[in-house]
Every structure is written in structure tokens, then in C-alpha cells.
Amino acid sequence: MTRALPEDSSRIHPFNCTPTGRSPQKPTDARDLLPADIDIIMAMGDSLTAGFGADSTHLFNLFVDYRGSSFSVGGAKSIDECSTLANILQVYNRNITGYSTGAGEAEEKAKLNVAVTGSRSRDLLKQVHVLRDRLQAYDMKQWKMLTIFIGSNDLCGSCFDPLNSAEHFVANLEVPEPFSTSF
Template sequence: MHRRFFLFVLYCILSLLTITSATLGKNTTVAKTRYTSKKLPCKFHELRPQDVDVVGAMGDSITAGNGAEATHMIGILREFRGLSWSAGGDNTLETSITLPNILKKFNPQVKGYSTGTDLKTRDLWFNAAIAGARSSEIPGQAWELIGRMKNDSQRTNFENDWKVVTIFIGINDLCALDRDPVGASPESYIKTLEEGLDILHAELPRTLVNLVEIWDIHLLQQVAHGYGSTRACRLAQAAECNYVSTANDTEIEVIKAVNDEYQRLTEELIATGKYDTENDFTVVIQPFIKDTVLPCTENGEVDSTYFAVDCFHFSTKAQALAGMNLWNNMLEPVGSKTTVWGIKDLKCPTKDNPYIYTNRNSNQQSSNAIINR
């Protein structure tokens, strides 16, 4: 483990900072209407929300939920996996906006979501994210996820359950640009990401992968000086991601260029169509945070309360915002997906467009010309 991490842990222990958690506003709604059918999909391009049996996730501490409800620095080390935007299943949609909680409205029997916080009571289930992970660990997480699903036969039908797996990775790569420029290079990033996707493609049947593009991490400097930020959070952010947190103008341009290249290579990889060769597997880019705009207060100041007390991880507000926008991206056609997150109503499928959008069905659904097979 890096010396910087030990310094951060020491800082956490010494810190006495507290901050009050807040929630998102109430202008987030989900339609109650369901369009149900006994017909089960035979291919992923006919997958409806109510057909999703299993959720899973891969990534880093953002997906692990580190610090989401923390009120002091030591709380950043706690994983609030039940509140994770892409994999958490604690509470209900009315109190915790996560992808699994949204899917529960369509299929109350959906499985795989993580719950809890404490080591003794939490259930990781199919949330395979690891705090501090970089893209080089995605292949290992892919094998871990596959193993968990195969070994969960009492709850999961590995061969026949329809699965949605969300991947979000790359923040820690960018934080390591100064000390590991080769390992954090765009070429290394896409190589190991592709390796992980190849493993899922070969080994995980009936799977739709949400590949979420990373956000503009250079904006962390604004988070450290926004509404609700403190000197303590700036010190914590510098301990966790020193290169970005303390970057000068020249270094910021380097970070932005590498960040953009991560996104470009990711889009280029998926555009090859190599993951659209089967009827029971696909990878869809969900770009809701690609063109990052930080949440602001009514006075136009960056609202740092969307981030945890370290001004780095997501608070429950940002976890909910990410869950909301991931879901909405899934119901938007490829090529017309929102790339800027924000507080919005939750979208619902319609009778004309009932399916989760994929690379194959986007043109059909968006033109309301779905072919009934």
C-alpha cells in the first residue's frame, strides 16, 4: 500500500471534523405505470426493466460507497455499499435512489444488490468493486464477479437469469498519473478494461454491461473550495489524490487530455461492435457524467455537499444523482444519451419504447418502429 494511504488513515484518526448529511430534493419521481407481459426476452435487444433478474457492479470506492454517509474523516474508510448508486439495495426508492431500487419497482424479486455497511452485517452480493481499485484490477474483478454468481446457485440461475452489470473505473488511474505514468496511460487503461470486458463476454451469459464513462476529475479542485468545503476536506483530498488536487495549470491540461483520451478510447472500443456478436451479451456506454457540470447552490457556488467529507468520494446526494442519471441513460437511445448529469424526473419505458436501449435497438425504438418477433 502506498505511503500516502497510511498518511491519510493517520489523518482520519486524528480528525474530529463532522458535517451534516443532506438529501436530494423531492422533484424526483417515477411513473407508477408498468407495461408487463409474460413474454420473456430471447435476446438482449428486447430486454425490459421488468426482465432484469440480477444486478452486479465493478469498480472502485465510488461504487463501494466509501464515505457516503460519513460525518467525520474516519467514516471515509467505511463502505456504505447498500447506498451505492449502481449496486446498492438498502431502503426503498423513495429514500435511496439507486439502480437496484429503481428496478425493484418493475421486478421486486431482482437480486444481486449489496446491502449494509458494517463488516458483520453487510452483504456484498454481486458488488465486486474494491476501494482504491484501478483499471488494471478490472480483469480480476470480472473473474470474482463470475465466481460469486456461479457459487450463488440457491439465489441465482447463472445460465438463465438476465443480468445488468455496471462498470465505473479510472479515477484512481488519473490520481496516479504522476507516480505511474505508464500504468495510468490511456493505452494501459483501455488494454485492461478491454481484457475485463472480454472475460465477461466469454464467461457471463445473458448480460448487459453498463460502461459508465469517467467524470472530469480535474474539477476536484473546485469541489475543495465550494459550498460546504473545509480546510480538513482539502487536506483529505490532497492525501487521496494529490496529483489532481494540487495540480498547476500545466498539469491540469495534462490531466484533462488523458481523461479525454480514456473516454475516446472507450467509445472507440465499443464502436467496433465486438461485444454485439451474441444475442445474450452487449456493452452499452452510459455517458451521463462525461461532460461533468458540478452541482451548484442557488447562488451559483459549487455545492460540495454532493461529495463526502473528504471532498473526493460521493455523498448520498451524489450517489442518488448518479443512480438517477444512470437509469435515465439506460432509457435513452445510443447516440442521443445525456452527457451532463442533473436532478431530473426518472424516465419510464413506454408501450412504444419498452426496452432498455442497446446499440442494436436504438434506431428501432427511437423511431417507434419496433419489430415484433
Template sequence: MNRGTKLVCSLQIVAALIVMTLAERTGDYPPISFTCPPLPPLERPARNVYELRPQDIKVVMALGDSITAGFGIEGLHEDPVLDLYEYRGKSFSIGGDVGANTIASWLRNYNKDLVGMSVGSHVGELCYGDVCPPDQYQPDKDVLNAAQGGAMIPNLVKHELRYLLEQLRNNPDIDMENDWKLMTILIGANDLCLGCSGEVPFLTPDDVEKHLTELLEEIQANIPKVFVNYILLFNISQVYDVGITSEYCRNVHRVLGIECVCVFESGNKGIHVRELIGNMTKQYNERALKVINKFALKYDDFAVVAQPCGLDGTAADLTPAVVSTIDCFHPSLLMHELMTKVMWNCMLTPSSEKDYTFNFWEPLKCPTNETLMYVY
């Protein structure tokens, strides 16, 4: 997501003037770690997407914005330059740093040769509306994490997918035709933030449908053997409900105003804007589901599954510990780990049984050799 040019000079001032108390940063959260036992080798690989199991996945990929790029994960640093970095190796869906609790690192327990995980950190890669500079990727660290800070839904096909296809085709460790691949997509927050701020018009639901249809058509046509995790968009205005409980976060939004400012408006104006965002989020998700349903049960080597876990009550039991101390907006490391657990469980649950709440207390689902990555 876009960050103002005043960020570097303001961070040290904010850190000096505002102290987040320990009480504001703690909460009652379960320890997040992968505790599942190893599994014996599969008797045979999945013959189609309806037989796909976690152990079949050989390649991980991701599309998205600064959340998936890992901005803000480590919070404030003594060196403010580091506050502009993305910590992709810890990103919930695709991070591959040693010891990281991510979907990709958990999958690596079943396939030590898993390909595609992003690693380490580097200065942020930013899109500016329709413009995403093509030469800012760092393939040695990004690998198959194509997410870009500030990315919007229209950026996915014309920029992120282009990078991803190039990397897939040029990686000697990937058998493009035969390796099963997992792609995770989380997008839409910038479309809503820029829309409510008035910087650009809201992306219309019709445009959401058009762009997502194009994206999934391109993925299906160009990437064989792929399971797409499409994470339905949570209501970003709920970040206000988390931050309002923290004096530190209230001051960050008042002093800096660097992220999705309209969400943190006060009074009746703020109430109206947050209701508007909630309504637009619902419409975006309805169109996403409409598009996903067009592709349902049509292919043997392609599936896209909506993951709704977190749509309802996302902020109900969360404290300011889940947001970055940089901007009290982006997810902290704790939140990335909670997202890992929730989305892992969601991915391994049939559609009719998926939990719509952000249930991070649910026991970790440990797969067996019969556990599927459910298409329906």
C-alpha cells in the same frame, strides 16, 4: 480510491477547526425519487439483448472503485471510525438499502426478486496498486458489488471479475444460463490520480485498450445474458471547480491532502495538471469506445453500451453539496442520487439521443412494456 493513514487522526481536527457553512452545502437540486407507475407483467421475456427491457433484469452486478463501493456517501461522523466505512447499500448503481434511490432499487420496482444488490456498510476494502487482497470481500453485504477502493483498470479482470464469477456460480437464486443480468462499470479515476501524482506512471491508452478488451472478452465468455453499462469516465479534475468555491473544501485539501492531491494544486502547476488529466480522460474514453465498438451487434445475449451522460459540463451547475464532507472528493449521497437519475435516463435513451451533459433536471424516464434498454 486510496486514503492516507493519517485520515482518522486528522478528521476530528478538521471537523473542529473548519465549519462548512449552510450556504456552502445547499443548492438548487430536484428531489430524487422513483415516481414511475407499476407495469403489467410482460407477455414474454426478452429473447435476445435487442429486446431487453428493464422488467427483464433479474440480476444486478457492478465493477469499479470506491465510488461504486460507496465510500464517503454519509460524510463525517462523530465517530471517525465510521468515516472509513463504505456505504454500499446506497451506491448509485447497485445499492439495495430500503429507501435508497439507486438504479438497482428502481429496477426492483419491476422485479421484487432482483438479485445482487449490495446492502449496508462496512469498513473499506482497499486495493494497493496491483495488490487487491482477495479475502477482504464481505459477500453477505457486497453481494454482486465487486468494486474495491483504490481499484484501477488492470484490477478488474484479475481480481474483481474473479470474485463476481464465484458469487454468480454459487448463488442458488441465480439461473446463470437464463436470467438476464445488468452489469455497471465505472473505472479509471485511480489510474488518473496516481498517474498525475507521480506515484505510478499513467496507464497508457494502449494499456487501457488492452485491459478493457480482456475484461469484455472474459465477461462475454463467462456470463450469459448480460447487458453491460460502461459509464465513460468524467473529467475528475472538475472536482476542483466544485471544491474551490467552498472555504471548507479548500481547507480540507490544504490540511489533509488525502485524495488525488495533484488535482488541487494551485497556480500554473495546477492548471497544467488539470489540463493533463482532462487530456488523459479524453484518451481513455476514446480507447474505451474503440473497444466497445468491437463488440457491437455481434451477440444475441451480450451487449456493452457506453453511457456518456456527464462527459460535458459535469461541474457546471454543481455546488459543494455533491462532494463528501470527509474529503471533498468522493460523491456525497446527493451526488449518488443525481447519478442514479442521470444514468437511468441515459440507459433508457437511444445512443443517437443520449445527452452528454449531467442533466439532472431532465424528467425521469418511466418505462412502458415497450421501452428498451437501448443497445444502439
């Protein structure tokens, strides 16, 4: 099974926004940020954030996390080839870091995408620890954007496991005080 793309796939979703520069002074409030002010992008979540099967062309590579094509933090291809949040932000800030550039879980390619295929909301705290450790190599004074996309595995298991209930899901998303200032 192979995927058929138009001859010039860059015309599928052209990015027509005009890039703006950074704020004249570094914002101190997130409500004042411009896209170019974001210097670090990172993600936590499940298989959708990990890019599970995203670039698969046949059954044998279906079970691979293509993090570089993750909708939120993938940066393996250009904006003309793959519309991701990271690629959009790169149009505004060429120096943004943290985005994923390849497949698998190796830190050198995953960078600040710590999503784990199969994760449930109760697994987020583990991902917070991994992300906090990886952030040690980055300038903590820079503006960061974190996406958290999780819940499909909670929903799928909610009929069989009471720990996957809506109440547990909400409780698992509560941010413990020590971590709210870690980023």
C-alpha cells in the same frame, strides 16, 4: 460534522415513473429488455462503486464502503430514501437480486458488488474472478445488468505511472474471450 437533511428527505427526488410489467415472453436480445426483465444486478469498479464514505456522518466512519448506498447497486434503503439504479429497478421487479444491503466487504451484504476501493482498471480481471465465483449461487439463465465504473484512480496516477496511461486503460477494459460468455 453532521449532515443536515430536510425534515422529509423523501421529497428530494420523487420517483414518478409508472412501473411496467415484464415482457410477455422472455427476451432473447438485450435490445428487447424492459426494466422488469432484469433479475440480477451486479457491479465492478473502484471506491465510487463501493460506496466509499457515502453514508458517512463524521470523520471516524468516512473510510467505510457503504455498498448499500452505491449509486449503481445499492439497495439498503428504499427508492424514496436513496435514488440508486438498483432501487429504480426494484420498482419494476421486486424480485431483483444481487444488490448490496450494507457496509463493508462481507459477501452477505456486498452480494454482487465486487468493487474495491483504490482499484485501477488493471485490477478489473481480479474482480471478474470474484464476481464469477459469487454468481455460482444464482440462476445463470436470468437477465443480468453489470455496471463497471472505474478510472478515477487511473487518471489520478497517470502523471506518475505509465501503467495508468489512457492506452493502458483502454487495454485493461478489453474483455478476454473466456469471460465474455461467463455471465
